[in-house]
Amino acid sequence: xxxxxxxxxxxxxxxxxxxxxxxxxxxxxxxxxxxxxxxxxxxxxxxxxxxxxxxxxxxxxxxxxxxxxxxxxxxxxxxxxxxxxxxxxxxxxxxxxxxxxxxxxxxxxxxxxxxxxxxxxxxxxxxxxxxxxxxxxxxxxxxxxxxxxxxxxxxxxxxxxxxxxxxxxxxxxxxxxxxx
Amino acid sequence: xxxxxxxxxxxxxxxxxxxxxxxxxxxxxxxxxxxxxxxxxxxxxxxxxxxxxxxxxxxxxxxxxxxxxxxxxxxxxxxxxxxxxxxxxxxxxxxxxxxxxxxxxxxxxxxxxxxxxxxxxxxxxxxxxxxxxxxxxxxxxxxxxxxxxxxxxxxxxxxxxxxxxxxxxxxxxxxxxxxxxxxxxxxxxxxxxxxxxxxxxxxxxxxxxxxxxxxxxxxxxxxxxxxxxxxxxxxxxxxxxxxxxxxxxxxxxxxxxxxxxxxxxx
Numbered sequence: 393x394x395x396x397x398x399x400x401x402x403x404x405x406x407x408x409x410x411x412x413x414x415x416x417x418x419x420x421x422x423x424x425x426x427x428x429x430x431x432x433x434x435x436x437x438x439x440x441x442x443x444x445x446x447x448x449x450x451x452x453x454x455x456x457x458x459x460x461x462x463x464x465x466x467x468x469x470x471x472x473x474x475x476x477x478x479x480x481x482x483x484x485x486x487x488x489x490x491x492x493x494x495x496x497x498x499x500x501x502x503x504x505x506x507x508x509x510x511x512x513x514x515x516x517x518x519x520x521x522x523x524x525x526x527x528x529x530x531x532x533x534x535x536x537x538x539x540x541x542x543x544x545x546x547x548x549x550x551x552x553x554x555x556x557x558x559x560x561x562x563x564x565x566x567x568x569x570x571x572x
Numbered sequence: 573x574x575x576x577x578x579x580x581x582x583x584x585x586x587x588x589x590x591x592x593x594x595x596x597x598x599x600x601x602x603x604x605x606x607x608x609x610x611x612x613x614x615x616x617x618x619x620x621x622x623x624x625x626x627x628x629x630x631x632x633x634x635x636x637x638x639x640x641x642x643x644x645x646x647x648x649x650x651x652x653x654x655x656x657x658x659x660x661x662x663x664x665x666x667x668x669x670x671x672x673x674x675x676x677x678x679x680x681x682x683x684x685x686x687x688x689x690x691x692x693x694x695x696x697x698x699x700x701x702x703x704x705x706x707x708x709x710x711x712x713x714x715x716x717x718x719x720x721x722x723x724x725x726x727x728x729x730x731x732x733x734x735x736x737x738x739x740x741x742x743x744x745x746x747x748x749x750x751x752x753x754x755x756x757x758x759x760x761x762x763x764x765x766x767x768x769x770x771x772x773x774x775x776x777x778x779x780x781x782x783x784x785x786x787x788x789x790x791x792x793x794x795x796x797x798x799x800x801x802x803x804x805x806x807x808x809x810x811x812x813x814x815x816x817x818x819x820x821x822x823x824x825x826x827x828x829x830x831x832x833x834x835x836x837x838x
Contacts, residue, residue: 405600439601441623457601463630463695464589466599504622528689529629536625540741 394421395429405436406457406467413460416471420478423521424486426451432478434460443477445499448488453481476515476524483514487559496559508537509551509566516552527552538569575652576706579699582644587693588637596698616802617731619739628735628744629690635728636681637697638721643674645705645717652710659710659769666761673754680747687743704787711769715780718762720787723812723825725755727797730808756815763816788825795833799826803833 396417398410417432431452438456446452459477462470487493487510496502502510512534519525531548538544547565551557557565584590617627649667653659685692704716729752736744770777791797797805807829812822 437601439599441626464693466591466595466696467601504620507622526689528686529626530689532629532687532689533625535741536619536739540739540743 393418394427396421397429397431399431399433400436403434403436403457406461406469408434408436408457408460408469412469413474416474417478420475420523421482423523424479424482426482426486430482439466441477443481445481445485448485451482451485453478472524476518476526479518479521479523480511480514483518484510487514490556492556492558494559505537505566505570506563508534509547509562512548512551513554513557513562517555538566541569544569573651576708577644577648579703579706582641582699582702584697587691588697589693591696591698593698593700593703615804616806617735617804619735624735625688625739628732629685629688630695631728631732632681632684632688633690633695634698635725635732636678636685636692638701638725639674639677639681641699641702641705642717642722643671643678645702645713646670646674648705649710649713652708663710663714663765663769666765670758670761673758677751677754680751684744684747700790707783709776709779711766711776711780712783714762714765715784716787718758719766719817720784721791722755722758722762723815723817724788724791724797724805726752726759726811726815727805727808729755730811731805734806752811756811759812759815759817767816785828788828789832792828792832795829795831797825798829798833800830800833803829 396414398414398417401410403410413432413434417430421427421430429450431447431450433446433452433454434457435455436457439458439461440456441459441461443453443455443459446454455477460469460474462468462473488496497506512530515524515526515530519527530552531545534548534551535544538547547569550565551562554561615621617631618624619628621627646667650664650671653664655661655664682692701717701721704721705713707713707716729748733745733748733752736742736746736748766777766780770780795803797803797807799807799809807822807826809822813819
């Protein structure tokens with residue numbers, strides 16, 4: 393099991409337990425084959441759902457408290473949502489380290505279309521590993537960025553179903569929707 | 573069958589989780605509103621926002637549970653009052669028609685939730701709409717529900733319709749447009765019955781308008797609904813006029829939102 397450090401150690405605004413969060417992060421990392429230390433910083437004041445990778449090596453993640461929340465029970469920890477959030481971040485790290493993403497722009501330079509396309513590819517793979525899912529939610533996000541068209545739907549299916557696309561392929565699929 | 577059915581006992585299956593107003597308002601991070609949160613500087617809901625599609629999903633789920641409660645509320649109004657003693661038969665007929673509309677809106681909302689990738693019950697349900705529909709005075713009930721809450725629905729549906737238009741999503745745009753047309757009718761019913769039932773009772777009219785203000789204020793978190801370009805939900809002047817609101821009344825709601833926005837923590 394990878395070693396996980398969670399900041400803060402205790403929470404005032406939400407009913408989260410850092411030990412439980414650490415277990416979920418370690419479980420997701422293990423299923424993805426990541427066996428190295430992971431730091432996770434949580435902004436418990438924010439109910440939004442943002443998340444980002446602050447360092448690829450060593451692995452350091454940052455999330456809004458809302459990104460780990462149970463949407464049915466506000467302020468409560470949501471295991472499924474947390475797996476989805478952490479899984480997406482970790483699989484992006486794996487992509488970046490694979491050599492297939494060497495020509496991808498830095499995270500802060502990615503636009504919403506690129507993020508939506510990459511997310512579709514990430515979450516599709518996570519679902520097949522039994523982590524996360526919500527295919528229709530991702531498709532709705534993808535359609536918002538690439539159009540409510542048959543071309544965009546076919547592109548989404550390709551991104552979702554593929555096992556190891558390169559950044560160049562993701563870019564091409566995303567671009568084709570926008571120009572169709 | 574008993575009159576005035578309590579909000580806590582509304583029938584829901586295991587998918588739905590109710591969040592009380594106390595829980596909602598005591599969240600130290602701010603109140604959930606318009607698919608976002610009152611503590612953030614909520615931008616106008618558009619697909620161009622990074623969290624735009626997810627905010628739209630959450631808002632659509634809020635609309636869905638609102639439709640269920642509106643159906644329950646209008647249904648109760650058909651039953652809770654006696655014809656002749658409390659209300660004219662024609663008022664009940666309007667409420668029956670509204671039930672029909674709300675039932676259709678529930679079905680449309682279920683389809684839209686599926687279209688947007690939302691599971692039923694994915695978000696917490698707040699029961700404030702139905703609670704306003706428990707007022708024992710039919711005039712206050714119709715004013716609080718049909719004028720304040722259905723008035724807010726006009727603003728929300730119009731915002732969602734624009735969201736669909738901007739996203740190039742014809743399903744969302746058309747569904748919202750059709751529901752919006754019904755909401756204007758529901759608000760107009762509220763305006764008409766308020767005028768007719770208080771024609772010779774100024775005190776009751778004032779009480780009803782005060783109740784409407786209370787309900788409007790409850791839904792004015794940080795002035796999220798307003799006329800400023802960056803208001804998360806746009807106050808829809810034209811449709812409100814069609815629904816029987818006077819210019820002064822619309823100005824008052826806009827002012828209330830502006831004040832709430834100015835008082836919001838930055």
